[in-house]
Amino acid sequence: MLDNSDTLCRKKTAIITGGIGLTWVGSMTGLYQVWYKNEELGKFHSFDDCSNWLQMDKAGHLYTTYKISRLTGNIYKWAGLEPKKAALIGTGIGLGYQTTLEIFDGFSMGWGFSWCDMGANALGGALYLGQELAWGEERFIPKFSFHPTEFAELRPNVLGSSFAEQLLKDYNGQTYWLSFNPSLFFEESGIPKWVCLSVGYSVNAKIVGDQEMYTDLAGTTYYAQREYLFSLDIDFSRIPVKKVWLRKLLDQFNYLKVPFPALIFSNGKVTGSPFYF
Numbered sequence: 001m002l003d004n005s006d007t008l009c010r011k012k013t014a015i016i017t018g019g020i021g022l023t024w025v026g027s028m029t030g031l032y033q034v035w036y037k038n039e040e041l042g043k044f045h046s047f048d049d050c051s052n053w054l055q056m057d058k059a060g061h062l063y064t065t066y067k068i069s070r071l072t073g074n075i076y077k078w079a080g081l082e083p084k085k086a087a088l089i090g091t092g093i094g095l096g097y098q099t100t101l102e103i104f105d106g107f108s109m110g111w112g113f114s115w116c117d118m119g120a121n122a123l124g125g126a127l128y129l130g131q132e133l134a135w136g137e138e139r140f141i142p143k144f145s146f147h148p149t150e151f152a153e154l155r156p157n158v159l160g161s162s163f164a165e166q167l168l169k170d171y172n173g174q175t176y177w178l179s180f181n182p183s184l185f186f187e188e189s190g191i192p193k194w195v196c197l198s199v200g201y202s203v204n205a206k207i208v209g210d211q212e213m214y215t216d217l218a219g220t221t222y223y224a225q226r227e228y229l230f231s232l233d234i235d236f237s238r239i240p241v242k243k244v245w246l247r248k249l250l251d252q253f254n255y256l257k258v259p260f261p262a263l264i265f266s267n268g269k270v271t272g273s274p275f276y277f
Contacts, residue, residue, distance in 0.1 A: 009080030016079050020072060020093060028100055040109040047112030052209040054226055056171035058120035059201060061098065063142045063176055065124030067255060069094030073132065087132035091125040139184050141235060143177040143198070143257040145277045154207055154216055175202040175276075177257045179233040194238040198257060200229035204266065231262035231276060 049057075073090025077083055098121040106113030124142075131138055149172040152159040160166035166173060179196040183189045205222040207214035215221045236250040262276035 005080065012079035013076065013081065016075055020075075024097060024100075028104075031101075032104065036104055036108060041107050042109045044103075044106045045112050046106065046115060048116070049112075049114050049209070050116040053171050054203045054206055054224060056174060056176075056201075056203050056206070058116060059176040060174070061117050061120035062124035062127070063144060065094045065098050065121040066128050066142050067094075068097055069125050069128040070138070073128065083136060084133060087129055091129045094128070095121055095125045138237070139180060141179045141196070141233075141254055143179055143233065144255065145175045145177065145200075145257040145259070147173050147277055149173045151205060151207055151222070154214070154222075158209075159207070171203050171206055175200045175227075175229065175257070177201075177229075177231075177233065179235065179257070181235060181238070194235050194240075196233040196235050198229075198231045198233035198260075200227075200231065200257070200262070202227040202229065225267050228265040229262045229276070230265075231257075232260045234258045 069087075069091045071090070072093045073087045076086035076089050079086075081089070099118070102113050102117055102121075105111040105117075127140065127142070128138075131140065146167055148163065148166055149170055151172045152161075152166045152170045158169065159172075160169040177198045177200040179198040181191060181193055181196050183191045183193055204225045204227055205214075206224040207222055212224045213221055214224075234253075236253040237247070239247075239250055241247050241250065257277070259275055259277040262273045264271045264273060264276075
């Protein structure tokens with residue numbers, strides 16, 4: 001006979017699963033209407049975009065899959081599922097959601113199903129699941145930051161004509177980070193657990209996805225460059241607060257990288273930014 005805790009867990013799990021299913025279907029329906037409805041559709045096909053955008057879009061796939069996997073995994077933990085089982089379910093949902101988008105792309109004549117995108121999705125799911133299975137906690141935190149750039153004005157139809165569009169499309173303004181705290185591995189370091197080191201990846205002057213240079217109408221030529229960054233960060237989930245609701249609220253800030261000074265390594269040179277976001 002099931003006790004009250006088992007019954008409650010099953011009820012919570014059923015409600016959560018139903019809610020996630022409705023959200024999944026609803027968001028995909030909306031996305032199809034906005035993004036794919038006016039696109040030319042055809043037979044399902046794949047295409048090779050592994051070298052496009054200097055892999056910035058792949059970093060975005062990794063980040064998104066990780067965050068969806070962790071969010072849903074944590075929801076199932078809250079429902080009372082055993083942590084490893086919740087992590088497996090969360091990873092499956094993260095990969096499944098991203099795969100649905102790839103299938104949509106596969107029927108679009110302007111894109112196609114990308115195996116490189118799927119590889120990045122798998123890495124994102126593995127980063128979450130691996131940490132849950134190895135340590136039962138998050139030690140490496142993928143984060144995101146964005147700042148508007150002048151490059152969007154060169155091709156607003158591709159890089160975005162508004163802030164909201166540029167946030168999604170202008171890879172020059174996006175930076176993907178991986179933050180970690182050394183004391184989680186070396187306790188003798190004495191570094192507070194909420195203080196993190198952070199390494200980032202971005203691009204500069206990347207105007208066309210599959211081209212490394214671009215010349216505008218005025219004759220100015222832009223050369224795409226990779227950027228590697230080093231900075232400090234904060235793990236909000238480890239800030240010592242007593243109230244549970246406040247700790248849960250602070251945890252949500254771990255989606256974004258905190259603005260800090262940063263070192264930028266690009267094209268064999270080192271520069272610095274006093275306030276990078």
